Amino acid sequence: MQEVSAQQAHVHAPPETFLRKYVFSLDHKVIAKQYYGLGLLAVCIGMALSWLMRFHLVWPNAHIPGLELLSKAGAPGGVITPEYYLSLLTMHGTLMVFFVLTNAPFAAFGNYFLPIQIGAEDMAFPRFNMMSFWVTFAGFIVLILAFFIPDGPPIAGWTSYAPLSAVGKDAGPGMAWGMNLWGISIALFCIGSLLGSLNFIATTLDLRAKGMTLMRMPICTWAWFITACIALLAFAVLLPACILLILDRLAGTSFFVPSGLVISDRLQPHSGGSPLLWQHLFWFFGHPEVYIAILPSMGIVSHILINSMRKPLLSARVIIYSMMSIGFLSYMVWGHHMFVSGMNPFSSLMFSFPTLTITIPATIMTLVWLGSLYGSNLRITSASLFAIGFISMFVSGGVSGFFLAQPSIDIVLHATYFVVGHFHMVMGVASIFGVFAATYFWFSKITGRMMNETLGKLHFWLTFIGTYCIFMPFHYLGLVGNVRRYSSFVDDFMAPWLGWHKFITISAFVTGGAQLIFIFNLIYSRFKGAPASENPWEATSLEWSVPSPPPWNNFGGKHPVVYHDPYQYGVNGAKGDYIMQDSPEPDPVGS
């Protein structure tokens, strides 16, 4: 019975009006593009903020023309104040983690391709889908508003530790309405993500085409599905945490604030709360969030790699089971963010072991990708370059996890640039490499035109080398004890290392500038790119069986039937070395 109702719920009429077509669209493909656009906007702002921070770190007294227009108080005469540096840092982290790393690989590409890859006409709940985007968009607007209110953006960092975040204006600039807006924005984001992940789960379970068994789903569909399961549990904890924070701030409750605090010479009217409670709730969400950001890219990279290698992975099942175990383990490790927080030192051991254990499924995946390259015939495209670049970044960012998983080493590396380098590389850069690979790969399906490969490869080289130049030195600086979240280094100890900070800053400007090539390529190819055929990459999954771009109901009212596993490459098919999933020709011998 459940299947019937879900099947009926997702069917909707073709869009007639402008609003229904482009704004409040029910079509998962339009919603996906909206998510992608939002991610692109957020990443541009987030990157501009990182430029300002990097600039300030090495030239703290330099004037940045025009910056005083953004904030008179934060950048008087165009010189960033230490507190405005913290505002930039908070907004950079929040935009990147939530509105970029959660939106682009998961909500955008998942929305577009999950339904098509399983042979569905749309998501299970198109109205929920539309709502999830618009609630997320509202969250984005609320967050950005913080730049334009007199109070300015909050200064508590993307982790917003209480009691700094919970006591209001006494805590400093940006901590009155700036912080309120942050809390409201993230609560809205949680609601959007909860609706979205419910929809992903229902769609995957209920709307698969005939013959599309779970194990016949492409690996990226699996990745989006597993991510949705993680997100459902993670955001369900962050949402109440945000509500409690807002109550502490606006309703005078004391969930996170104990008694006896004197802030800005004022005894705070709170008692009975626990700052560690916020940390537990936040990181219970925060660590799975790392996997929400990277699992979709793992799936996307597997999908693209197989297509480029012209042969299946050594085992798709092993990759899928590894992703599941990573998802499961991600709920048992949040305390590794809190080794020096004052939590019971015995619990540090209990959090350390599962954290180290995650290395095993992560290594299995890496070895399966590497082992699969052996004996392949890898086609080099912009997409496949970013896919193998992802593996390199995942390894580089992953090995530093060895250090941070151990409480004893965390004593010296906690809150240093080592941590910053680690998570930027593994959760930021690696995940974004997945997004780039996905964009170069699926652009033709989405727009009907090919992206320019020469520009794409140039973009890859600059980005690949550039991100190593930025984030490797972060690790080095952390190893000498360079602490993070300092707006400038006023002590002699850091003086010998400032040259490295300059190197990072210059690399960040060059690498950031290289992203203009990507944006130009997106816009240019959208209008002037070579027309794309239905299946330019000779791929096997269902999205390549429909026109580019697909019609509003994906399969033109037909119901695809699936006959094969998703990756029949390196075989003698009717069309070439591959057999499409919906091709009725028999399975090749031995598969």
Next chain:
Amino acid sequence: MGKLFAVILVIIALASAYPIATHVFVLPEDISTHGHAIDDQLSDTMAEAGFSFLGAQLVLAFFVWKFAERKAGAKLSNIPGGAKLMVAIAFIIVGAEVFALGVLGQKAWANVYFTPPRADALQIQAQAGQFAFYFRYPGADGKFGAIHPDKIDEGNQNYFGLDPANDVESRDDIVTGELAIPVDREIHLLMHAKDVGHSFYVRELRIQQDFVPGLDLSVHFTATKIGKYEIVCTQLCGLGHYNMKAYLNVMSQDDFEKWLKQKASEQ
């Protein structure tokens, strides 16, 4: 272009490893009794991480060099052993690494956190507030006076909110802005947060511990080398966070006693 990728990746991998292999970036010299265990653990982990990093990057480069853009119709093959071998390698090699690091690492952690301070350790209280550290010595009576948050008055230098008029124990407390300690004597540092979360990090001492409002936390350590070292706050605490510092001054026992006497006379 696959070969170009391989060459660039090898250069990146070797260039990344070079500063580590040549010990360009190392923590300042350890001055604690427990720190060597942490340093050993760090270098063991570095060796294992370096092995994994270089191994994976070089294999990736090699395979891309060898298997990218082969002639059309080149024979496809699978690596001997297949997925089973990959899973086995991950479980055996990485599993062993993980187990070794996990078990050995606990010892270094236990040195710091599972051993109680000695009964004769010198007790000092540290208070962190936006954006300064203050330290309190118990004075001749060996007891700290109680803290009264409502009596905190920085203008009158009552940083801890003491009440000497009514509280006898607080009258001889010595409050300072630097943490002076005698060398080779265990210190039991009691940590109190006045307003928001802060942290106590001394690189040379291999100690980092948060101050959490409402929680009575403490750390204990023994410094083994006379000198002046920086204490920095590592928990984002507000606009002056970057400037929240103090000094740890490790002195000989004689110098420490003289210093304490002088500070007592200044109170």
